[in-house]
């Protein structure tokens with residue numbers, strides 16, 4: 001092999017590259033040390049290319065290669081994606097998106113100092129729990145409220161504080177696994193209480209609970225089966241019936257609602273989802289739920305209940321381990337304020353998606369299809385179903401209009417298209433079913449429409 005020694009001689013030194021205007025700009029953005037090592041890599045790759053018979057790249061392309069590798073190093077690992085799956089509370093995609101106002105509150109509270117645990121009026125130490133306590137009481141009718149970093153922590157805290165070393169009675173139909181390793185029997189064991197299961201998978205009556213009560217019983221626990229349905233010959237016991245028995249026997253009723261829906265789901269054509277207000281009114285002593293499911297706020301656990309019960313939880317040593325942080329608290333307060341002002345449906349993304357009018361979704365899907373077919377791409381729209389997801393309202397769907405890409409009319413496989421959409425600068429997550437790739441406008445934020453179209457044009461026209 002004859003090497004062109006001239007090509008090697010044309011190769012600039014790292015120092016030369018470093019002292020170009022672009023090189024100097026890179027040191028300001030990425031630091032001197034990282035820029036030097038990126039430039040070294042760029043030059044050494046060029047040397048390898050010349051050794052393989054290539055020619056010396058231009059100064060610009062050597063600098064560009066170094067800049068690209070630096071940018072890739074600084075690309076955040078956790079980053080936004082576009083959810084075109086039609087699953088509104090998508091657990092893998094971060095559950096509930098936050099409202100603009102909640103984001104602003106997070107920024108304002110955490111870019112400087114805050115009154116997180118300071119009473120500004122008295123000039124003394126305060127409690128982080130006061131910031132949402134009154135709001136939660138007002139919205140749900142609870143006597144008292146407490147928040148934790150998620151609902152799993154809320155359940156653990158509740159059981160640990162109320163039933164350590166005692167028995168907790170629960171229906172066999174409610175010994176559920178929520179996903180991600182959260183199984184009710186395991187959490188009960190972890191909190192140091194003894195599980196007493198009653199009834200059968202499909203039917204549990206109040207008499208089953210009554211006959212299981214001993215002098216060691218502390219709590220009657222209800223868990224909302226958030227992610228599955230038992231239909232047919234079924235019977236479960238109401239919170240009111242449990243509360244009546246508990247009151248007679250000096251026991252407590254704890255209700256893990258899972259989703260924490262404050263609005264009436266029926267209004268949106270969905271099945272009824274039990275609300276914390278109802279559970280408290282029916283006599284539950286402690287109710288808990290997530291902040292980032294149907295509530296539509298940040299990841300958090302919300303505990304509501306009788307004042308003396310909440311006071312026991314607040315004093316428990318676990319409280320410190322599971323406490324909420326200031327960013328979450330800021331987002332949660334703002335989310336709750338949307339309910340207080342009666343604007344949840346227009347301001348909270350999860351509820352805006354649930355409440356989206358079918359004609360409006362159809363218009364967006366038609367608009368996407370129009371832009372793509374105008375450029376000769378084979379796509380069409382078709383009626384479909386969006387789902388709530390996130391362990392809320394299992395089996396319930398909302399009518400939608402989907403953009404459909406049919407496998408038979410495309411030169412690329414659907415897996416390839418789906419993979420390329422995921423490799424887009426903002427990854428686009430879609431769904432494939434029966435030889436068709438679907439995009440549901442319902443879960444795509446409106447400001448992302450142009451990005452979806454641009455990505456599809458690049459990928460499909462290739």
Ligand SMILES: *Cc1c(COP(=O)(O)O)cnc(C)c1O
Pocket residue numbers: 150151152153155178182223224225226256257258259289290291300301391
């Ligand atoms: C989702 C869920 C949990 C766990 O809540 P996280 O906020 O994810 O920790 C616990 N119980 C029920 C019934 C749930 O649906």
